[in-house]
Amino acid sequence: MPVVDEFIKANSTYASDFHKGGLPLPPARKVAVLACMDARLDPAKILGLEEGDAHVIRNAGGRATDALRSLVISELLLGTQTIVIIHHTDCGMLTFSDEDIHKKVRQELHADADHISFLPFTDLEQSVRDDIAYLKATRLIPDSIEIRGFIYDVKTGRLNEVQ
Amino acid sequence: MPVVDEFIKANSTYASDFHKGGLPLPPARKVAVLACMDARLDPAKILGLEEGDAHVIRNAGGRATDALRSLVISELLLGTQTIVIIHHTDCGMLTFSDEDIHKKVRQELHADADHISFLPFTDLEQSVRDDIAYLKATRLIPDSIEIRGFIYDVKTGRLNEVQ
Numbered sequence: 001m002p003v004v005d006e007f008i009k010a011n012s013t014y015a016s017d018f019h020k021g022g023l024p025l026p027p028a029r030k031v032a033v034l035a036c037m038d039a040r041l042d043p044a045k046i047l048g049l050e051e052g053d054a055h056v057i058r059n060a061g062g063r064a065t066d067a068l069r070s071l072v073i074s075e076l077l078l079g080t081q082t083i084v085i086i087h088h089t090d091c092g093m094l095t096f097s098d099e100d101i102h103k104k105v106r107q108e109l110h111a112d113a114d115h116i117s118f119l120p121f122t123d124l125e126q127s128v129r130d131d132i133a134y135l136k137a138t139r140l141i142p143d144s145i146e147i148r149g150f151i152y153d154v155k156t157g158r159l160n161e162v163q
Numbered sequence: 164m165p166v167v168d169e170f171i172k173a174n175s176t177y178a179s180d181f182h183k184g185g186l187p188l189p190p191a192r193k194v195a196v197l198a199c200m201d202a203r204l205d206p207a208k209i210l211g212l213e214e215g216d217a218h219v220i221r222n223a224g225g226r227a228t229d230a231l232r233s234l235v236i237s238e239l240l241l242g243t244q245t246i247v248i249i250h251h252t253d254c255g256m257l258t259f260s261d262e263d264i265h266k267k268v269r270q271e272l273h274a275d276a277d278h279i280s281f282l283p284f285t286d287l288e289q290s291v292r293d294d295i296a297y298l299k300a301t302r303l304i305p306d307s308i309e310i311r312g313f314i315y316d317v318k319t320g321r322l323n324e325v326q
Contacts, residue, residue, distance in 0.1 A: 014211070015321040077258075139274035
């Protein structure tokens with residue numbers, strides 16, 4: 001079965017026993033989670049989130065610069081007060097440089113992505129520290145917002161805080 | 164208990180019974196899901212995803228322009244072949260304009276975000292169509308990638324495809 005048909009079938013099962021239709025829009029636990037898009041990392045399972053609990057923002061690497069628009073909306077319009085950043089071991093972002101991907105785009109897509117920074121990194125802990133520092137520095141996230149950063153270990157399922 | 168301490172406790176429980184440490188980096192089902200960050204929407208539950216199945220990219224509104232960097236990495240470096248876009252009913256993005264949020268940033272943060280488009284929309288179905296059209300038009304997503312778009316109904320738990 002094509003994957004989209006599988007999704008439609010799975011959703012039909014989910015909707016047939018759905019009892020969460022009355023949840024409010026603002027996140028109940030007043031938190032925005034920013035995590036990598038990696039397939040092995042399920043923020044809800046890792047953190048014990050239920051529907052309605054938290055905004056979940058995800059992108060390649062879980063990078064903060066790429067999430068600023070969403071974080072401002074989360075904090076300023078929807079009242080979240082904490083940001084939790086989650087990067088992870090064995091991340092694809094450790095395996096390429098901007099030059100590599102710019103070249104691959106030219107060769108395989110016959111297109112030009114030189115204007116895009118793909119935000120790879122070479123040091124996992126430093127990538128978390130950089131993203132915390134970026135959010136602490138921007139005036140678009142007020143100082144009252146708590147910002148914490150973690151590395152998720154895909155081998156053990158465990159979160160380790162980056163100090 | 165502060166929310167981050169609750170997360171650390173929940174993660175300890177998750178990690179204590181973790182048996183998925185051997186999953187490969189590329190998504191098994193070769194799909195990238197692009198969904199809104201909304202707290203009521205859990206892509207894994209809605210679509211029946213297990214750890215390792217799919218990239219999950221999330222931002223305010225589930226907007227494609229904001230996800231292009233991640234989608235290029237997903238397709239070009241990690242082999243996904245399908246993109247599933249999920250916007251949803253009662254979305255916060257229907258409730259404000261760029262002017263509104265630019266003004267609120269000035270008033271409440273004493274900062275300037277006029278250079279940021281926050282990508283709100285006034286027509287939910289059209290927002291899905293616009294994002295599909297954007298991804299079909301960009302040369303950075305090859306024509307071979309299947310792109311489908313859905314609206315998730317937060318009252319019923321059901322996905323409805325946008326044609």
